[in-house]
Every structure is written in structure tokens, then in C-alpha cells.
Amino acid sequence: MNILVCVKQVPDTEEIKIDPITGSLIREGVAAILNPLDACALEAAVRLKEAYGGKVTVLSMGPPQAKEALKQCVAVGADEAVLITDRAFKDADTLATSYALSMTAKQLGEFDVIVCGKHTLDGETGQVGPQIAEHMDWSQVTHVMDMKVEEGKLVAVREMEDGREVVEATLPCVASVTKASYTPRYPTIKSKLAAGKKEILTLSADEIKNLDKERIGMSGSRTKVAKSFSAPTGQAGMVIQEETGEATGRKLARILHEAKLV
Amino acid sequence: MAIILTEEQKELKALIKEFMENEVIPYAQEYDERGEFPEEILKKAHEMGLGCMNIEEEFGGSGLDNETMAVLIEEMAYGEAGVSTSLTVSGLAYECVRDFGSQEQKKLIAEAIVAGKYVSFALTEADAGSNAGAARCSYALDGDEYVINGSKAFITNASYADYHLVFATKDPALGVRGLSAFIVANDTPGVSRGKKENKMGLRLSNTSDLHFDNVRVSKDMLVGKEGLGFKMAMTSLDVGRILIGAAATGIAQRALDESVKYAKQRSPFGQPIATHQAVQFIIADMAIEIEAARLLTKNAAILKDKGMRISKEAAIAKSFSSDVAMKATTDAVQILGGYGYSKEYPVEKLMRDAKVYQIFEGTNQIQRIVISGAVLKE
Structure with a gap:
């Protein structure tokens, strides 16, 4: 199976503060971490790889320092890591983000499954995964707590508020996962050291084929943040x-x- | 911490810290009270490669140098000293086999440890502690096999080890020159494990007797040459002592951190006790000594990694760091007062754990014999 995992580096929200004047997140001095549910998404992908063979690629959009989060992914089972980084991607909302990620996915190869975390700690919209499925025109399953492949289909257990639901989806498909059963593994000393030396493929907006520049970054964003405040x-x-x-x-x-x- | 670490060392240290904070520290007190070997926790640690840090990558080990291991073992012992002990002793036995054994022996022991098995280092006897030359556990050649008879005492991981590196004597009259080392599989007929020690501290580590009753091992399980056992043991213990220094430094650092945390919040006279000079000076002394312990340990590790003789430097690091750990943990109990004496806070356990570091792998009195011997010969 060829699996892509989309991940994001986020500020450690235990510490998050909002600038009362500009209304934006104060990122200075706040540790950046791999979004916890993305770590679960990677764990889910690595378990699929272990069960069916194949390869796991991680993809992130963000500033150059997001390489750290990608290296963390390589230490726990990702085979390849790609960062798309460019000032043109700045201030993207979920629509512009999911467009950029899906265009990169198309360029990177033929994937059977794209796995995402259910939502990120910072934005908490939960929109990027489903939007990627729309951009790719693939089937999608959300709130996945367990999955396997049977007769060429993805069979997923969805975590519902009042129980569980088992659904089948045709491949290729996008799955967004919850934490429930995907506790991320620890890296080993060897995998941690190897990840530190791993070359991370970096792509700018110009290097992504057929990318419509009007649909990325601020210009591609349909939502504007009117006001942020600390509740x-x-x-x-x-x-x-x-x-x-x-x-x-x-x-x-x-x-x-x-x-x-x- | 005023010490230069490489990026790799920093990352691995952070990994150990995360593991200890999530998987070990929350459960340490319960295991300590029961005196239980935390097998499940250790299994996870082995999967991460924490039990085979010094084994070469060609055998599947983590392939770390002593300098890096010292950093990581300090972090491990900061979290829980018994766990750090359980994870490092097999490596001590491997150290001996690597330096003096055959390629087959190296492979056998390395692969066992990488697979998460334990190997004990069986040198001490009930009546032969500081003086290894007084060993009574004996061996004799009978045809193509050596036959081992006798007992070993205070052996770390003995109850769980699949292999034992057993030091036995050809003839007690030969003293240290009579000692040889053998790899003995635990399932060899005649090997039995004796009583488990009910210890004051380090209660998450296993310590037990071993008995050998006409245990027959093939000739190729002799490590190195006959009569070299004492030299081999001492060479391995040099490295062991660096790692003991690192672990003791970790215990001391934890004692300091717990003291600082408490001193900043405890305010019996309306002000935190950290504002009182009487407490500040205790904390300053802890900081001075811990930094010195860490640097002595690092120095010995770097010298060893450069292939130099380190008997003196390792003995200095071991004895100084363990004395520092004992003093820092005792002072931490003092700073925490009644709460320090209570099991509700972690420092009484640190104090109990620290004590053995002045005793094992050569008491600090024996270290001073090693150190003075080296200095007087210089």
C-alpha cells in the first residue's frame, strides 16, 4: 500500500496565548510540536504498512522549522517526508491548505490511502482531511478508530458519540483518525538517530505542478479571521x-x- | 545544565525524558513499595533499544559511545534508578565478552541482549565482595567441558537472566590469578536461582543469588583465556563505574530539582523557604557538586571512548558522584522536612536508592584504593 499522511506542526496549546491587539496567536517562545492527532494518523498508517506492506510518506505545509515535526515522523515509521514551504502559502485557510496538499499529493505519486488526524490543536476545524478528499474526488471516512483492507476496500470502524459504526470505502480514500486506538509508538534510539540524518524533500509553490497560485495562501482563502480572543x-x-x-x-x-x- | 551536548545527545535525552515521565515515574512508587521488577515497563524500554545501548549496530544494537550513554543513563536514573540499573547491567557483561571473547560469543550475547533478554554479571560472592580474588565458586576441566560448582551473591537481574557471565576459580589458593569467566545459559542443568534480596532501595531492580551444582559448559564458553578473569572483570567494571557515576548524578539532580520545587512553594513564615539563606546555601552546594560529578563522569567517558586507560578516572567519577548523590538526597529530605520523610514525596526513595551507589561495583573505599594506587604510581 502506498500511504500518505498529512501532518502539521502546531504550537503546544497548553501555552497558547492570543495577542489582544492584533488578535493573532503569539507563537514566540511557544514550543512547536507535531499535532497529536497527526501522530495518531501516522501510527495508523504505519500499522497499515506493517499489515499489508508498502510505504508511508508524510507531507506537511509550513515554515522550514516544520522539518522537525517531519523528522519526528520518520523516527516512528515514515519512509519519506515532504515539506511544502513558501511565503506564497502564508495565511492559508483550510480550503487553500487542502488544495495545496492535494496538488502535492497528486505530484508525489499514486496513493491508496491518505490519512489525516481528525483535527489540529490550533485551528480545530477538522476540515482539511474531508476537503482533501473532495479535491482528490475520493471517498472519505472520518472519525476512524480502526481500519483494515478487505477485498480491495477499506473497512473502517468509526467512533460515534453513541457507539461505533463500521463502514466500507472504495480505494483510494481519505481517512481521518481519532486517538482512541492509535497511541503513537516511541521511536527507538536507532530510528531517532537515523531520522536526524534523513533528507527531507522540500518543495516551493513553483515546484508543484499545475498549482493555481490564486488558490493558495491568502488569495486562495475564503475565510478571513475577523477576531480572535482568549475565552x-x-x-x-x-x-x-x-x-x-x-x-x-x-x-x-x-x-x-x-x-x-x- | 551547563554542559555541551551534541544535537543527537539532546534529542536522545529528550526521548528518554519523555519515556521516563510517561511510562515510569507515575508507577515508580507502587513498584517500589512492592519491591517488584517492572517487566512490562522494561519490555517497552528494550523495544526502544535502551537495553542494548553499547552493542554495535552490526549486531542490532544502538551503537552508542560511552559519552552519549552517560548522558542517557543520567536521564534514566533521574526518572528511576532501578530501571536504569536493570537496563545497563547486561551491557556490562557484554563489555567483557566484546573485549575478550570470541566472535561467536560476542554474537551470542549481543543478539540475546538486543532481543530483550538479560545477561547477568556474576562476580560477587557472599564471602568475596571487595576481594574478588577470594572467590570460592570453582571450575575444573573434565574432558571437553568445564564443570562449575559454587554460588554467587547480590547478582543484578539474576532471576530474569537467560545467560550469566560467571567468574569462577581454578584454585582459591591462586587468588585473583585463578579466576576465569564463562558464559552459562540459565537453562543449563544444575543452575538455580536463589533467594531474591529484599533491598532498602533500588527496589525496581532484581538482585538474587545464583547456585551452580555440577554445571557443565562446553569449552568454547570460556571467555578469553584461563586465569584472566580478574583482569577482564576489572576492565569491564571501569566502564561500569562511569555509568554508575552517570546514574548517581541523575539521582542527585532529581534531588536538587525536587528541593528547588518544594523550597519555592513552602512558606512556613510567610515567605518561601527558598528565600532563606540557610536553604539557599544547601541548594548551592548541591548544584556545585552535581555539576562537578557530571563533568568527572563525562571526562572518564570521553577518555574511554578515545581508548585510554581509565581505571583512576572511572573510580573518581564513581566514588565522587555516588557520594554527591548520597549527600544531595539526604539534604533534599532535610529541605522537605516531614514531607521529605514521607513516602508521599519522592525524595525518601531517592535517598534509599542513592545509598547502594556508594557500595556496588566496588565500594567507595575500594575506589579510593584504586585511585591512590594509580596516583602513587604516577
Whole structure:
């Protein structure tokens, strides 16, 4: 199987802040990580490769430093890594992004499956995967928590709010996956070292064939961000459960005391 | 941390940190209380190549040099010292086989370790600890086979090892010159594992007796030459001592970090105790000593990687770092006070874990014999 995985490097959102004046994300000083659900997408792809043979390519659109995220993918099973990077891609919305990714996919080869994470930590739109399927004119399955290939079709288990659904899709197809069963593996020392030396193929907008420049970046974007703001967030609760009621009470008292609440 | 690391070292260190934080640290206390060997955790670590760091890539190992291993072992022991011990001792046995054994022996042991199996380094005996020359476990040639009889004590990973590197004597009267080393498969008739030690610290590592009752091994399982056992053991232990220095540094660094975290939040007089000079100076001393321990260890590792003799430097790194770890962990318990003494916080475990580093792979008193011997000969 020839599998493509689309990934994105995102700011570690535990730390995310929005500039109150410009309304854009403050990225300075925030660690960039591989989008967690994209790591699950890669894991899903590598498991398909392990089951049916073939090759896994990872593709990302982003600044040159996104190579780090791609190297991370190579360390856990991606065979090839491609970064499309160009100022012309800047300020792309999901439509422009999915167009650029699908045009690159067409150039890179004949893929049987394109796997994406369900959504990214930063945008959380969940649109890029389904849009790629539309650009490619392929079938698509979303919310995938397990998949296999049977008689030339992709058989996928979808994670629903009220249960699970098993669907079949003709190949080629786009699958966007959830975390549920795709806990990413750890790299090995050897794979980590090898990934560090791996050459990442870098393509500019000019190097992607038949790319309509009007459909990428800001000019290709149909959505404009009017305003971004930090919503007040509630603090996560905390469960204290010790072996006995007394011990639980004591621990609670100590925490309250240390927080100077009592 | 004021020390230069290569990009590769930084990346691998981050990988170990992630693994320890997610897979080991959250479960360490439970395993510690039960004194249980964390087999499942170690299996994952083996899959990542953490158990075969010093084995060459041609045998499927991770192929790291000692300098890089020291960085990684420090990070491992920072998370949990027993796990770092369990993952490094097989490599100590391999060190000996690599330097002195045949190609077949190297392949046998390397491939076993790469496959996630354990190999014990069986030198110590109940009555032969600091003086390996007092070993009573004996061997004799009988036809084409060596026959081994006797017992070994305090052997790391013994209960789980598939192979043991056993040091036995031809004749106790020969002292250190009587020792030879043999590779013994654990399933050889006559090999049995004795009682598991119920230890003060390092409770996630396995330590047990081994017994050999007319154990017959073929001639090709003799490592190196007869009578060279002591020299071989000491050469391997030189490397072992560098890694002990690294692990002890990791324990000490954890003690410092836990102390700093606590000192910044604990405010019995309205101000965090970190604002009191009495506490600040303890923390400064910890930082001074830890940095020195790390540099001594790194220096010994670099010298070894350059193929130099390192008995003195390794002994210095081992003894200094382990003394630093003992002091830093004791001070960490002091800074955390009553909470430090409680199992609710991690520092009492660090203190228990640190102690053995002053004892194993040659007590710190034996290290001083090695060091003074080398200095006086210079």
C-alpha cells in the first residue's frame, strides 16, 4: 500500500496565548510540536504498512522549522517526508491548505490511502482531511478508530458519540483518525538517530505542478479571521481519593492549606 | 545544565525524558513499595533499544559511545534508578565478552541482549565482595567441558537472566590469578536461582543469588583465556563505574530539582523557604557538586571512548558522584522536612536508592584504593 499522511506542526496549546491587539496567536517562545492527532494518523498508517506492506510518506505545509515535526515522523515509521514551504502559502485557510496538499499529493505519486488526524490543536476545524478528499474526488471516512483492507476496500470502524459504526470505502480514500486506538509508538534510539540524518524533500509553490497560485495562501482563502480572543477557561477539577475517608480528608485539608484557602 | 551536548545527545535525552515521565515515574512508587521488577515497563524500554545501548549496530544494537550513554543513563536514573540499573547491567557483561571473547560469543550475547533478554554479571560472592580474588565458586576441566560448582551473591537481574557471565576459580589458593569467566545459559542443568534480596532501595531492580551444582559448559564458553578473569572483570567494571557515576548524578539532580520545587512553594513564615539563606546555601552546594560529578563522569567517558586507560578516572567519577548523590538526597529530605520523610514525596526513595551507589561495583573505599594506587604510581 502506498500511504500518505498529512501532518502539521502546531504550537503546544497548553501555552497558547492570543495577542489582544492584533488578535493573532503569539507563537514566540511557544514550543512547536507535531499535532497529536497527526501522530495518531501516522501510527495508523504505519500499522497499515506493517499489515499489508508498502510505504508511508508524510507531507506537511509550513515554515522550514516544520522539518522537525517531519523528522519526528520518520523516527516512528515514515519512509519519506515532504515539506511544502513558501511565503506564497502564508495565511492559508483550510480550503487553500487542502488544495495545496492535494496538488502535492497528486505530484508525489499514486496513493491508496491518505490519512489525516481528525483535527489540529490550533485551528480545530477538522476540515482539511474531508476537503482533501473532495479535491482528490475520493471517498472519505472520518472519525476512524480502526481500519483494515478487505477485498480491495477499506473497512473502517468509526467512533460515534453513541457507539461505533463500521463502514466500507472504495480505494483510494481519505481517512481521518481519532486517538482512541492509535497511541503513537516511541521511536527507538536507532530510528531517532537515523531520522536526524534523513533528507527531507522540500518543495516551493513553483515546484508543484499545475498549482493555481490564486488558490493558495491568502488569495486562495475564503475565510478571513475577523477576531480572535482568549475565552475565560474554567479550571480543571481534581479528584482526591485515598485508601480511607480519613486519609482523603487529610490530603484535601493539606492541599487547601498549602493553597492558602483555609 | 551547563554542559555541551551534541544535537543527537539532546534529542536522545529528550526521548528518554519523555519515556521516563510517561511510562515510569507515575508507577515508580507502587513498584517500589512492592519491591517488584517492572517487566512490562522494561519490555517497552528494550523495544526502544535502551537495553542494548553499547552493542554495535552490526549486531542490532544502538551503537552508542560511552559519552552519549552517560548522558542517557543520567536521564534514566533521574526518572528511576532501578530501571536504569536493570537496563545497563547486561551491557556490562557484554563489555567483557566484546573485549575478550570470541566472535561467536560476542554474537551470542549481543543478539540475546538486543532481543530483550538479560545477561547477568556474576562476580560477587557472599564471602568475596571487595576481594574478588577470594572467590570460592570453582571450575575444573573434565574432558571437553568445564564443570562449575559454587554460588554467587547480590547478582543484578539474576532471576530474569537467560545467560550469566560467571567468574569462577581454578584454585582459591591462586587468588585473583585463578579466576576465569564463562558464559552459562540459565537453562543449563544444575543452575538455580536463589533467594531474591529484599533491598532498602533500588527496589525496581532484581538482585538474587545464583547456585551452580555440577554445571557443565562446553569449552568454547570460556571467555578469553584461563586465569584472566580478574583482569577482564576489572576492565569491564571501569566502564561500569562511569555509568554508575552517570546514574548517581541523575539521582542527585532529581534531588536538587525536587528541593528547588518544594523550597519555592513552602512558606512556613510567610515567605518561601527558598528565600532563606540557610536553604539557599544547601541548594548551592548541591548544584556545585552535581555539576562537578557530571563533568568527572563525562571526562572518564570521553577518555574511554578515545581508548585510554581509565581505571583512576572511572573510580573518581564513581566514588565522587555516588557520594554527591548520597549527600544531595539526604539534604533534599532535610529541605522537605516531614514531607521529605514521607513516602508521599519522592525524595525518601531517592535517598534509599542513592545509598547502594556508594557500595556496588566496588565500594567507595575500594575506589579510593584504586585511585591512590594509580596516583602513587604516577
